[in-house]
Structure formats: C-alpha cells, structure tokens
Amino acid sequence: MNPGGQAQKQCWQCSTLNDINASRCSACGSYLSGVPTSAPTNAQYPRGPAIQSNYGMIQVPAGSHPIWVVVLLSVLFGGWAGMLVNRQIVKGLVYGLVAGLVFCYVTCCFGFLVWYPLTLIDAILVAMKLNRGQAVKEWEFF
Ligand SMILES: [Zn+2]
Structure with a gap:
C-alpha cells in the first residue's frame, strides 16, 4: 500500500x-x-450501559456491616432500632415502632411478646444479609 x-x-x-x-x-x-x-472520534467512546437503578435497595461492602450494633440496639430497644442501623429507616419507624406500639395497645401489650422477638430476629437476619454484601430491599423481611 x-x-x-x-x-x-x-x-x-x-x-x-x-x-x-x-x-x-x-x-x-x-x-x-x-x-x-x-484522532479519537466519539465512536471510540460508546456510551456505557445505563446505570442500574438502585433505588430502594440497601447494600454495603461485605463484612462492613456492624451486626453487633444491630444486635445490641435490637435487644435493648426492640428490632426497629436495629432496622434503623440496617438503613431500613421507613420500615424501622413504620413497621417496627408504630405498628409495634399499635399492636401492643390493641392486644394490651400481649402482642409485645410476638412483636419483640420477630423484629429482633428480622433485624439480625437482615443485618447478616447486608454483612454478606447482599442487596436488601427497603421493605425486605428476614
Ligand atoms: Zn479523505
């Protein structure tokens, strides 16, 4: 040539x-x-794939989630406190705190015996998922 x-x-x-x-x-x-x-042209810089929407998902690097803080706060105050540490803020406040109080009120605090261990177990299981680097939905349970 x-x-x-x-x-x-x-x-x-x-x-x-x-x-x-x-x-x-x-x-x-x-x-x-x-x-x-x-000379580089625009064709050599293709647009990357659309950034996957992570809205409503909670994810932290594996091994970085403070499980023992979740356990401690959940045992002391109820699972809703652990949910807040899990960044399930809305779930912690609505389901954990408000629903728990209403549930207790309706059942003359008998429901506390159900609400307390359930939220405790939920907060700890979600914390363990997060610590594995798993993405967790804002409203994910267990
Ligand atoms: Zn030419």
Whole structure:
C-alpha cells in the first residue's frame, strides 16, 4: 500500500492514504494538517450501559456491616432500632415502632411478646444479609 516507502498519512475522514506533505485528502478533500492519524472520534467512546437503578435497595461492602450494633440496639430497644442501623429507616419507624406500639395497645401489650422477638430476629437476619454484601430491599423481611 506504500510502494514508494515514503511516509504517508491516513485521512481521518475516509481513511485514504495521502502523501505526507498533502494538506488535504485527495479523495474527500478533508484537511489533513494537524490532525493526528489516530484522532479519537466519539465512536471510540460508546456510551456505557445505563446505570442500574438502585433505588430502594440497601447494600454495603461485605463484612462492613456492624451486626453487633444491630444486635445490641435490637435487644435493648426492640428490632426497629436495629432496622434503623440496617438503613431500613421507613420500615424501622413504620413497621417496627408504630405498628409495634399499635399492636401492643390493641392486644394490651400481649402482642409485645410476638412483636419483640420477630423484629429482633428480622433485624439480625437482615443485618447478616447486608454483612454478606447482599442487596436488601427497603421493605425486605428476614
Ligand atoms: Zn479523505
């Protein structure tokens, strides 16, 4: 393709080889001077895949979730406190605290015996999932 052995430059527009001293492409007339032969074009930077929506999902690096803080707070105050540490904020407040209080009120605090261990177990199991690096939904249970 280069019989004379002399340097040539490739047209950035149409890839035709032109004389090194040519200022314009002999095929398409594009200006050649100052244009690097391997000028990057937008085609070399394809758009990456759309960022996966992580809305409503909670995920932390594996091994970084403070399980013992969840256990401690859940044992002391009820599972809703552990849910807050698990970043299940809405779930912790609505389900854990409000529903727990209503449940206790309706059942004359008898429901506390059900509510307390359930929320405790839920908070700890979710904390263990998070610590494994698993993504957890805002409203995921156990
Ligand atoms: Zn050209």
